[in-house]
Amino acid sequence: MTAANAxxxxxxxxxxxxxxxYQQLKEQIISRISSGDLRPLDRVPSExxxxxxxxxxxxxxxxxxxxxxxxxxxxxxAGVGTFVAxxxxxxxxxxxxxIADEIQMRGHEHRASVIDLESRPVAxxxxxxxxxxxxxxxxxxxxxxxxxxxxxxVEDRYVTIDFAxxxxxxxxxxxxxxxxxxxxxxxxxxxxVVRAKMPGARIRRxxxxxxxxxxxxxxxxxxxxARPVSFxxxxxxxxxxxxxxxxxxxxxxxxxxxxxxxxxxxxxxx
Amino acid sequence: MTAANAxxxxxxxxxxxxxxxYQQLKEQIISRISSGDLRPLDRVPSExxxxxxxxxxxxxxxxxxxxxxxxxxxxxxAGVGTFVAxxxxxxxxxxxxxIADEIQMRGHEHRASVIDLESRPVAxxxxxxxxxxxxxxxxxxxxxxxxxxxxxxVEDRYVTIDFAxxxxxxxxxxxxxxxxxxxxxxxxxxxxVVRAKMPGARIRRxxxxxxxxxxxxxxxxxxxxARPVSFxxxxxxxxxxxxxxxxxxxxxxxxxxxxxxxxxxxxxxx
DNA sequence: TAGTGGTCTAGACCACACA
DNA sequence: GTGTGGTCTAGACCACTAC
Numbered sequence: 001m002t003a004a005n006a007x008x009x010x011x012x013x014x015x016x017x018x019x020x021x022y023q024q025l026k027e028q029i030i031s032r033i034s035s036g037d038l039r040p041l042d043r044v045p046s047e048x049x050x051x052x053x054x055x056x057x058x059x060x061x062x063x064x065x066x067x068x069x070x071x072x073x074x075x076x077x078a079g080v081g082t083f084v085a086x087x088x089x090x091x092x093x094x095x096x097x098x099i100a101d102e103i104q105m106r107g108h109e110h111r112a113s114v115i116d117l118e119s120r121p122v123a124x125x126x127x128x129x130x131x132x133x134x135x136x137x138x139x140x141x142x143x144x145x146x147x148x149x150x151x152x153x154v155e156d157r158y159v160t161i162d163f164a165x166x167x168x169x170x171x172x173x174x175x176x177x178x179x180x181x182x183x184x185x186x187x188x189x190x191x192x193v194v195r196a197k198m199p200g201a202r203i204r205r206x207x208x209x210x211x212x213x214x215x216x217x218x219x220x221x222x223x224x225x226a227r228p229v230s231f232x233x234x235x236x237x238x239x240x241x242x243x244x245x246x247x248x249x250x251x252x253x254x255x256x257x258x259x260x261x262x263x264x265x266x267x268x269x270x
Numbered sequence: 271m272t273a274a275n276a277x278x279x280x281x282x283x284x285x286x287x288x289x290x291x292y293q294q295l296k297e298q299i300i301s302r303i304s305s306g307d308l309r310p311l312d313r314v315p316s317e318x319x320x321x322x323x324x325x326x327x328x329x330x331x332x333x334x335x336x337x338x339x340x341x342x343x344x345x346x347x348a349g350v351g352t353f354v355a356x357x358x359x360x361x362x363x364x365x366x367x368x369i370a371d372e373i374q375m376r377g378h379e380h381r382a383s384v385i386d387l388e389s390r391p392v393a394x395x396x397x398x399x400x401x402x403x404x405x406x407x408x409x410x411x412x413x414x415x416x417x418x419x420x421x422x423x424v425e426d427r428y429v430t431i432d433f434a435x436x437x438x439x440x441x442x443x444x445x446x447x448x449x450x451x452x453x454x455x456x457x458x459x460x461x462x463v464v465r466a467k468m469p470g471a472r473i474r475r476x477x478x479x480x481x482x483x484x485x486x487x488x489x490x491x492x493x494x495x496a497r498p499v500s501f502x503x504x505x506x507x508x509x510x511x512x513x514x515x516x517x518x519x520x521x522x523x524x525x526x527x528x529x530x531x532x533x534x535x536x537x538x539x540x
Numbered sequence: 541t542a543g544t545g546g547t548c549t550a551g552a553c554c555a556c557a558c559a
Numbered sequence: 560g561t562g563t564g565g566t567c568t569a570g571a572c573c574a575c576t577a578c
Contacts, residue, residue, distance in 0.1 A: 020566060046544060057568045059329070062545080070340075078545040079575035191516045196466035196486035196508035214484030214508065216466035238466035238484065246461045290547060316563065327549045332564080348564040349556035 021056050025064035030073060033084055034186055044074050044082040087182060100176050103147045111149065114172050115206075116142035119161060126158050129221060129231045139167040141177055144206050151207045152241060157232040163224065181222070181230055189223035194243065199235060207237045214238040291326050295334035300343060303354055304456055314344055314352040357452060370446050373417045381419065384442050385476075386412035389431060396428050399491060399501045409437040411447055414476050421477045422511060427502040433494065451492070451500055459493035464513065469505060477507045484508040 019027075032038045045053065050061035065082055068074045072089060076082045088101070103110040119137045127134040138158050145153040157177050159167055164184050172180070181187065199207065199215040209215075218234040289297075302308045315323065320331035335352055338344045342359060346352045358371070373380040389407045397404040408428050415423040427447050429437055434454050442450070451457065469477070469485040479485075488504040 022566080048543080048545095057570090059548095059569090060567060062547090063566095065545085076545060077576085079543080079577080081544060081576095189516070189518045192514060194464055194486070194513040196484040196506075198482060198484060198508075212468060212482065214466040214468060216464070216486075236466075238468075243464040244462060246459070248459045292547085318562080327551090329550090329567095330548060332566090333547095335564085346564060347557085349558080349562080351563060 021054075022060050022064040022067070025050065025054065025056065025061065026068055029064070029068060033073060038084050040084050040087045042084045044084060046081060098176055098178050099145050099153055100174075100179065103145075103152070106147075108148045111146040112143050112173050112176065113146065114141065114143045116140065117168060117170075117172065119168060122158065126231055130158060130160055130228050132160060137161055139164065141167075141172060143172060143177075145176070150240070152236065154203055154206050154235040155232060156235070157230060159230045160228070163229040177232075185224050187222045187224060187229075188226075191221045193219045195219075196238070203235050207235065209237045210239070216241055216243070218243070291324075292330050292334040292337070295320065295324065295326065295331065296338055299334070299338060303343060308354050310354050310357045312354045314354060316351060368446055368448050369415050369423055370444075370449065373415075373422070376417075378418045381416040382413050382443050382446065383416065384411065384413045386410065387438060387440075387442065389438060392428065396501055400428060400430055400498050402430060407431055409434065411437075411442060413442060413447075415446070420510070422506065424473055424476050424505040425502060426505070427500060429500045430498070433499040447502075455494050457492045457494060457499075458496075461491045463489045465489075466508070473505050477505065479507045480509070486511055486513070488513070 029038070029044060038044060044065070047058050047061040047065060050056065050064070051058050054061070065074065065076065069076050069082075072085055074082050075085050075089070100110040100112075117140070119139050121135050122130070122132060122138040124134045126138070127136065130138065132138065138161055140159075141155070141157050143155050144151050145155065155177065159177075159181070161167075164181065167180075170177075170180055175183075195217045197215050197217050199209060199213075203209075203215065204211075204213075207215075216236045216238055218236070220230075220232045220234065221228055222230045299308070299314060308314065314335070317328050317331040317335060320326065320334070321328050324331070335344065335346065339346050339352075342355055344352050345355050345359070370380040370382075387410070389409050391405050392400070392402060392408040394404045396408070397406065400408065402408065408431055410429075411425070411427050413425050414421050415425065425447065429447075429451070431437075434451065437450075440447075440450055445453075465487045467485050467487050469479060469483075473479075473485065474481075474483075477485075486506045486508055488506070490500075490502045490504065491498055492500045
């Protein structure tokens with residue numbers, strides 16, 4: 001098959017400019033990951049196999065897999081193979097890092113105390129944020145996260161009722177709501193807003209905050225399949241919590257050998 | 271020249287595994303941009319020219335330029351050429367968006383009032399952050415940013431004295447310190463920490479804040495050539511300021527046609 | 541030894557922009 | 560037209576891993 005044929009038989013008969021073949025390949029693989037056909041740590045077809053099964057050249061298969069690597073979907077090991085990235089790595093792209101993981105990384109103990117877990121009619125403002133009609137039912141969870149028995153975060157989360165139908169059966173003591181949602185389906189979009197605010201009496205009591213101490217409030221909205229599925233308000237005591245991030249542009253030699261794991265700002269730390 | 275020769279004459283005689291040629295090309299171009307040899311909007315050699323001048327194949331030149339595009343260093347227009355990315359676009363990678371630009375994007379008027387601009391001996395904690403010896407002199411600027419004459423940010427910034435030797439001659443009314451530093455040299459690394467904190471009396475007065483209103487405090491440290499050059503504390507009134515960001519994973523078709531310019535979380539908005 | 545990814549080549553066709 | 564980037568091919572050599 002000549003280069004001309006490759007183009008011709010590929011898509012020259014189609015109406016508008018078709019997607020490039022490497023892009024089609026990428027989307028096909030992303031789709032297999034999203035659908036659960038390929039699960040984390042599963043082996044992804046090798047370049048050679050993709051050449052055989054899809055008819056593209058190896059360079060094209062290579063580009064698709066390389067870009068999926070850059071985008072965090074898969075991990076490649078020379079001489080071994082290509083594998084679906086671990087959930088932990090993938091969720092970093094979209095999550096303010098799971099608070100339980102963060103606490104564990106600091107070598108501390110995480111514990112959650114669920115105060116409220118029910119389905120209930122949604123307030124108008126939150127109905128708007130979740131694109132559901134006002135007054136319809138949504139799942140709601142209200143809990144406190146502890147680090148070594150010190151309260152560090154109050155989580156007030158609303159989840160659309162059709163997205164997670166066994167939401168109310170969860171325990172949420174060990175698996176945080178955020179981690180649970182990541183298990184159900186890979187989150188595809190996230191929006192964050194960070195504010196400084198004085199807490200109400202209830203939040204202040206739950207977080208054992210001093211009288212004049214402000215809260216760092218993070219509100220997060222996450223999308224799956226172009227629909228908002230969850231809205232959360234995360235309250236943190238200003239004296240005991242901060243969000244940090246570091247950014248270094250890509251394509252530059254490592255300038256900070258001393259601190260090895262530099263995270264991007266979208267991976268909130270600490 | 272065969273493929274074997276290309277590898278051989280290229281670097282098979284070197285001791286350790288050499289950098290791939292596309293990477294060498296990338297670093298060479300990044301270096302020309304960093305040094306000012308290539309300035310924003312300047313034309314970058316075309317793929318064909320790189321083939322002629324460096325002896326690589328066009329696919330290799332293409333990969334180098336394509337990755338530089340992904341990384342925000344250059345912009346490419348099919349049929350026209352490759353150009354060094356505009357400073358504005360490039361600085362987004364590293365800056366909490368310049369507050370003056372943000373205010374202008376909202377269609378409001380930005381104004382800055384410089385309260386303090388001098389060189390002075392540095393306090394121990396800041397000396398530590400900037401990797402200079404305690405008591406040595408650093409440049410310091412202290413100013414208030416206004417949005418439509420409402421104070422919105424107090425900036426307290428320290429800059430190493432050898433990095434910007436005309437720092438004290440700046441006006442900082444129209445060009446913010448952040449924009450000025452970006453002009454001097456492209457920042458290569460940035461660290462952010464976000465906190466909620468009650469302001470001191472001075473900050474509260476400057477920002478015209480109510481008595482029990484908290485501050486959203488962002489501290490930023492930026493590096494050039496692996497050395498920290500600037501440390502800034504940015505104070506914002508909690509009732510009038512928030513940090514927001516949206517993230518969508520790459521490689522997915524657009525899911526939100528209604529809001530076109532989705533920014534990554536590292537581009538803090540509003 | 542066979543399979544994997546990492547890289548590279550020397551061509552090719554295409555759509556597009558600009559003169 | 561000419562030049563540009565965007566894509567694709569059908570090979571190739573290499574280093575590495577696993578058996």
